[in-house]
Amino acid sequence: MSTTATTPSAGAVKVQKPTVASHVNDYWGRVRGGDLGALPAILGLVVLCLIFGAARQDTFLSTLNFANLFSQGAQVILIAMGLVFVLLLGEIDLSAGFASGVCGAVMAILLTNHGWDWYTAVPAALITGLVIGFVLGFLVAKVGIPSFVVTLAAFLAFQGILLVLLSGGINVSVRDPFVLKLANSNMSVLWSWVLAIGSVVAYAALQLNRIRSRAARGLTTDPVGIVALRIGGLALVLLVATALLTQERSINPVIISVKGVPIVVPIIAFFLVLWTFVLSRTTYGRHVYAVGGNAEAARRAGIPVDRIRISVFVIGSFMAAIGGILAVSRANSVDPNTGGSNVLLYAVGAAVIGGTSLFGGKGKVVNAVIGGAVVAVIDNGMVLMGYSSGVKYIFTGLILLIAASVDALSRRRAAATGT
Amino acid sequence: MAASPLLELRGIDKSFGPVQVLHDVGLSVYPGEVTALVGDNGAGKSTLVKCVSGIYTIDAGTVTFDGKQVAIHTPRDASTLGIEVVYQDLALCDNLDIVQNMFLGREKVKGIVLDEPTMEQMAGDTLAGLSVRTVKSLRQLVASLSGGQRQTVAIAKAVLWNSRVVILDEPTAALGVAQTAQVLELVRRLADNGLGVVLISHNMNDVFAVSDRIAALYLGRMAAQVKTADVTHSQVVELITAGRSGNLGLPPETPNDFVDITPAGDER
Numbered sequence: 219m220s221t222t223a224t225t226p227s228a229g230a231v232k233v234q235k236p237t238v239a240s241h242v243n244d245y246w247g248r249v250r251g252g253d254l255g256a257l258p259a260i261l262g263l264v265v266l267c268l269i270f271g272a273a274r275q276d277t278f279l280s281t282l283n284f285a286n287l288f289s290q291g292a293q294v295i296l297i298a299m300g301l302v303f304v305l306l307l308g309e310i311d312l313s314a315g316f317a318s319g320v321c322g323a324v325m326a327i328l329l330t331n332h333g334w335d336w337y338t339a340v341p342a343a344l345i346t347g348l349v350i351g352f353v354l355g356f357l358v359a360k361v362g363i364p365s366f367v368v369t370l371a372a373f374l375a376f377q378g379i380l381l382v383l384l385s386g387g388i389n390v391s392v393r394d395p396f397v398l399k400l401a402n403s404n405m406s407v408l409w410s411w412v413l414a415i416g417s418v419v420a421y422a423a424l425q426l427n428r429i430r431s432r433a434a435r436g437l438t439t440d441p442v443g444i445v446a447l448r449i450g451g452l453a454l455v456l457l458v459a460t461a462l463l464t465q466e467r468s469i470n471p472v473i474i475s476v477k478g479v480p481i482v483v484p485i486i487a488f489f490l491v492l493w494t495f496v497l498s499r500t501t502y503g504r505h506v507y508a509v510g511g512n513a514e515a516a517r518r519a520g521i522p523v524d525r526i527r528i529s530v531f532v533i534g535s536f537m538a539a540i541g542g543i544l545a546v547s548r549a550n551s552v553d554p555n556t557g558g559s560n561v562l563l564y565a566v567g568a569a570v571i572g573g574t575s576l577f578g579g580k581g582k583v584v585n586a587v588i589g590g591a592v593v594a595v596i597d598n599g600m601v602l603m604g605y606s607s608g609v610k611y612i613f614t615g616l617i618l619l620i621a622a623s624v625d626a627l628s629r630r631r632a633a634a635t636g637t
Numbered sequence: 638m639a640a641s642p643l644l645e646l647r648g649i650d651k652s653f654g655p656v657q658v659l660h661d662v663g664l665s666v667y668p669g670e671v672t673a674l675v676g677d678n679g680a681g682k683s684t685l686v687k688c689v690s691g692i693y694t695i696d697a698g699t700v701t702f703d704g705k706q707v708a709i710h711t712p713r714d715a716s717t718l719g720i721e722v723v724y725q726d727l728a729l730c731d732n733l734d735i736v737q738n739m740f741l742g743r744e745k746v747k748g749i750v751l752d753e754p755t756m757e758q759m760a761g762d763t764l765a766g767l768s769v770r771t772v773k774s775l776r777q778l779v780a781s782l783s784g785g786q787r788q789t790v791a792i793a794k795a796v797l798w799n800s801r802v803v804i805l806d807e808p809t810a811a812l813g814v815a816q817t818a819q820v821l822e823l824v825r826r827l828a829d830n831g832l833g834v835v836l837i838s839h840n841m842n843d844v845f846a847v848s849d850r851i852a853a854l855y856l857g858r859m860a861a862q863v864k865t866a867d868v869t870h871s872q873v874v875e876l877i878t879a880g881r882s883g884n885l886g887l888p889p890e891t892p893n894d895f896v897d898i899t900p901a902g903d904e905r
């Protein structure tokens with residue numbers, strides 16, 4: 219598998235048949251050319267886990283804390299997923315945090331004060347998100363106000379709306395069992411395993427099917443070694459995580475048993491798969507990248523640039539609404555600070571730390587998950603180490619700055635080696 | 638020898654606000670021929686191209702394609718007719734790969750899923766048909782290509798769609814000697830394949846090397862459209878710089894020709 223054979227492929231254009239070695243080479247070439255992707259974030263995650271793990275073996279490394287990380291990180295990760303779309307166009311949504319608060323409040327008020335059921339209150343919150351996104355997108359794309367200004371104004375306005383909705387700051391608590399389960403309950407051990415194994419099998423089937431159909435048409439395929447590595451890697455991560463999360467982690471198992479994968483995990487996984495599919499396998503996703511890479515080229519290719527621009531804000535605010543619902547679920551209530559304080563900054567940080575470019579055109583939804591994990595681990599680990607909030611914010615700010623520098627430098631690097 | 642023109646423009650006018658950039662421009666493009674469109678900076682060459690390709694709408698005049706009068710309002714209209722443009726400022730997305738760029742805006746799908754294998758195969762066939770064998774992988778990002786390779790991708794993108802007329806706006810402006818020769822060869826091959834080709838260029842050597850006809854724009858007016866074999870370098874240069882040369886070109890008097898062009902703001 220290490221000789222570089224040249225085979226005719228894809229019509230009569232000669233292309234190199236990739237081998238494991240050429241794959242590694244290409245990857246290294248991309249990294250040197252400045253396209254680091256999620257690599258720094260993954261390395262950072264490993265380093266942080268090692269440091270916190272060594273310093274706080276009994277707390278940070280406990281299965282209870284591991285499970286906690288997911289529900290703590292869920293809101294930020296889901297908002298960050300939506301922000302990836304906005305960032306792909308080189309735009310920004312500073313209002314996503316409070317938008318999630320407003321949507322969460324809409325749901326909580328409908329449930330608690332108006333006696334709605336979850337199956338009407340949750341859609342109402344989601345529709346609120348869609349409407350917010352459409353208004354933001356319209357102002358940016360059609361009126362032509364820079365997104366920074368539109369969403370900064372919205373940031374302030376939504377904070378106000380939240381206060382008004384909560385009549386000046388009262389705390390509305392939620393008792394709907396379905397909503398409370400979302401962020402606070404776990405799947406049964408059986409379902410946890412079914413989901414993990416099912417995911418690995420589905421991923422393997424997709425990969426192998428792709429190879430088969432490409433080989434059948436005489437197109438180059440990824441070498442078997444690389445594909446096996448991908449499938450094996452995913453299987454290892456999912457199965458180890460599931461094994462840990464299906465352990466008993468209750469402090470007092472006699473009173474209450476706590477085990478199984480938290481429900482937020484399949485929620486995050488669902489949106490990860492959905493948006494990854496949309497971005498990488500559909501025409502719409504291709505057009506999002508095109509508009510982010512070169513809007514004028516996209517326009518000349520007949521792509522409706524304005525509609526794409528509006529749509530990413532709609533997706534952004536929709537995901538903010540999902541994040542808001544989970545935040546309300548986790549807190550059992552909504553207050554004027556739901557979606558406030560550092561939620562938005564953490565979400566932007568998650569997307570950028572994960573490898574999404576602030577300049578548009580580069581990024582994946584999985585970046586939001588990896589970056590969100592980094593943010594959650596810092597937040598969680600530093601509290602366990604006994605640092606004050608002040609130190610924690612300074613540290614997170616520095617990490618974001620480093621990630622943004624990596625982004626800016628790799629862009630210059632790419633410009634230097636590109637042409 | 639040449640049959641009827643494939644694309645014919647007559648009496649095209651185009652203004653941007655108070656500034657009239659094109660005056661009563663006519664142009665004929667014949668199948669199997671390279672028509673060079675020349676003119677000084679700001680003569681209106683790119684503007685004319687953008688009018689034909691549906692990026693700008695024309696204020697007056699007619700466009701006849703294949704004997705039928707047509708209306709081109711959007712880039713889609715132009716590509717539906719089979720008119721493709723390779724722009725001066727390359728219309729490629731750096732963050733997409735070769736195949737993705739070639740199919741941009743016209744992706745092949747199976748259901749709702751992109752049909753990548755088909756696109757990759759068609760892209761490969763098209764590049765091979767143009768005798769391009771220099772790319773390492775069809776999945777290479779355009780950002781990593783050389784100027785000549787990018788130009789090749791842009792041209793291949795234009796011929797992918799069974800296009801009938803390909804318009805190239807200064808395709809060699811940013812290229813070195815060897816890459817220029819490659820691209821010109823490609824341009825010639827397009828015409829030899831029966832396409833109507835319009836080549837915009839400032840380089841007289843390039844123009845005389847590949848073109849069958851030369852159309853000279855002067856301050857937004859068509860000074861002359863002549864066969865390349867019938868004129869000399871210096872005549873073309875005169876057409877470009879003065880709008881006429883001997884008995885060719887715009888009539889000598891017409892002082893009001895120039896009134897329109899110079900900042901016309903206070904007249905309106």
Ligand SMILES: Nc1ncnc2c1ncn2[C@@H]1O[C@H](COP(=O)(O)OP(=O)(O)OP(=O)(O)O)[C@@H](O)[C@H]1O
Pocket residue numbers: 653656658676677678679680681682683684685725
């Ligand atoms: N969008 C626009 N708005 C206003 N004026 C424009 C616009 N586009 C072009 N012009 C003007 O029209 C004239 C012709 O421009 P055009 O780009 O067509 O010239 P060109 O012949 O392509 O020149 P070059 O050789 O430099 O590419 C110029 O004076 C330019 O300033």
Ligand SMILES: [Mg+2]
Pocket residue numbers: 682683684725806
């Ligand atoms: Mg021009």
